[in-house]
Amino acid sequence: MFVQRTYRYRLYPTRRQAGALAAQLRFACELYNAALEQRRWAYRRCGKSVGYHAQSAELTELRRQAPGLCPPEGMNCWSAQEVLRRLDRAFAAFFRRVKRGEKAGYPRFRSARRFDTLAWTMKGHAGGVAVTEEGRLRLQGVGCLKVKWHRSVPTEATLGEVRVTRRGSGPRARFYVSICAELPDPPSRPATGQAVGIDLGVRRLVSLSTGEQLEGPRAEREASSAVRRAARRVARRKRGSQRRRKAAALLARRREREANRRRDSAHKLSRTLVERFDLIAVESLRVANMMRSARGTVAEPATNVAQKRSLNRAIADQSWAQMLSFLAYKAEEAGRRVVKVDPANTSRTCSACGAVDARSRSAKRFRCIACGRADDADVNAANVILARALAQEGIERPGRGRQAQTAALAAVA
Numbered sequence: 001m002f003v004q005r006t007y008r009y010r011l012y013p014t015r016r017q018a019g020a021l022a023a024q025l026r027f028a029c030e031l032y033n034a035a036l037e038q039r040r041w042a043y044r045r046c047g048k049s050v051g052y053h054a055q056s057a058e059l060t061e062l063r064r065q066a067p068g069l070c071p072p073e074g075m076n077c078w079s080a081q082e083v084l085r086r087l088d089r090a091f092a093a094f095f096r097r098v099k100r101g102e103k104a105g106y107p108r109f110r111s112a113r114r115f116d117t118l119a120w121t122m123k124g125h126a127g128g129v130a131v132t133e134e135g136r137l138r139l140q141g142v143g144c145l146k147v148k149w150h151r152s153v154p155t156e157a158t159l160g161e162v163r164v165t166r167r168g169s170g171p172r173a174r175f176y177v178s179i180c181a182e183l184p185d186p187p188s189r190p191a192t193g194q195a196v197g198i199d200l201g202v203r204r205l206v207s208l209s210t211g212e213q214l215e216g217p218r219a220e221r222e223a224s225s226a227v228r229r230a231a232r233r234v235a236r237r238k239r240g241s242q243r244r245r246k247a248a249a250l251l252a253r254r255r256e257r258e259a260n261r262r263r264d265s266a267h268k269l270s271r272t273l274v275e276r277f278d279l280i281a282v283e284s285l286r287v288a289n290m291m292r293s294a295r296g297t298v299a300e301p302a303t304n305v306a307q308k309r310s311l312n313r314a315i316a317d318q319s320w321a322q323m324l325s326f327l328a329y330k331a332e333e334a335g336r337r338v339v340k341v342d343p344a345n346t347s348r349t350c351s352a353c354g355a356v357d358a359r360s361r362s363a364k365r366f367r368c369i370a371c372g373r374a375d376d377a378d379v380n381a382a383n384v385i386l387a388r389a390l391a392q393e394g395i396e397r398p399g400r401g402r403q404a405q406t407a408a409l410a411a412v413a
């Protein structure tokens with residue numbers, strides 16, 4: 001058994017290297033759009049579908065006829081074909097959605113400004129990428145790039161795809177490299193005998209069924225005041241002006257910094273939970289909300305309170321979704337269990353007697369109108385989540401004491 005991990009590092013290309021990367025990105029974008037156009041055209045005009053294999057063979061033929069012209073000098077062959085595979089995956093996803101009867105969304109043409117990822121591979125004989133003895137990343141057609149290796153890739157890892165991503169544009173663009181690695185399954189952690197339910201707040205705090213509150217990713221809209229200031233500055237400046245471009249670059253940097261911060265704290269929180277608990281119960285998030293917010297409309301003004309609230313909720317969901325995906329893989333590696341439960345009415349249900357009533361909840365306090373039990377509203381919700389998970393897993397609901405919980409978990413293990 002293996003686990004997949006991705007290691008991400010900052011790259012520091014020289015000006016010339018950044019230029020070479022930009023040229024390859026431009027070409028990759030052109031190729032993507034041309035291949036998309038070919039598929040559209042063939043289908044519209046002759047009802048014929050052109051697939052990856054045909055396009056890839058054609059690219060090879062073009063390269064043979066005009067070496068150096070297509071693609072730019074020295075671009076790795078696998079990298080160029082990867083662009084066609086990316087398009088192929090976009091179509092596969094499109095057909096999958098059509099089949100399921102979802103809103104399909106035909107693959108779109110991409111603008112050169114937004115096309116910001118190139119891929120190489122360390123697998124097989126494709127070549128094109130290597131780490132030199134001096135610890136630089138050698139990319140075919142680009143050169144040997146300086147990397148900030150802030151943590152090491154384990155030596156027993158088998159390296160796979162290497163993706164280089166550009167953030168921002170112009171001379172201040174920043175580059176990152178993500179290295180996919182396959183690691184042998186690590187030994188699972190010793191059981192702790194503890195189960196926990198967690199309530200993910202709209203703000204940054206997560207409440208545990210144990211009564212604790214831990215710091216989570218800062219998700220609320222207010223946290224991004226720096227981002228909003230930058231966004232207002234962009235809006236004030238004239239379209240197409242140099243000053244507007246500058247302001248847009250600043251906005252992109254601030255957004256990125258915020259995303260990095262969120263990612264860090266999501267890693268921290270998920271690690272803590274996995275270290276302490278065998279079973280972690282969470283609400284399953286509303287996917288529709290997350291999808292809507294995934295397009296990134298953070299800077300758009302919300303006009304009324306309800307809208308504002310739903311926007312906050314959507315942003316929170318998005319950053320919690322990231323935390324939960326980290327939690328899922330960390331839990332899997334450590335041999336822990338994450339149980340997702342139905343989120344309906346968790347804040348209106350009493351964790352002691354199970355009575356559901358909106359009147360039990362008032363702001364931050366919960367006071368059951370059926371049995372009189374009082375607790376912090378979020379901690380009560382976390383306990384409801386835990387109880388649902390235990391019921392779902394067929395574990396008898398233990399009492400509130402630690403011993404009871406440990407015994408119940410041991411019975412299942």
Ligand SMILES: [Zn+2]
Binds near residue numbers: 350352353355369371
């Ligand atoms: Zn009650």
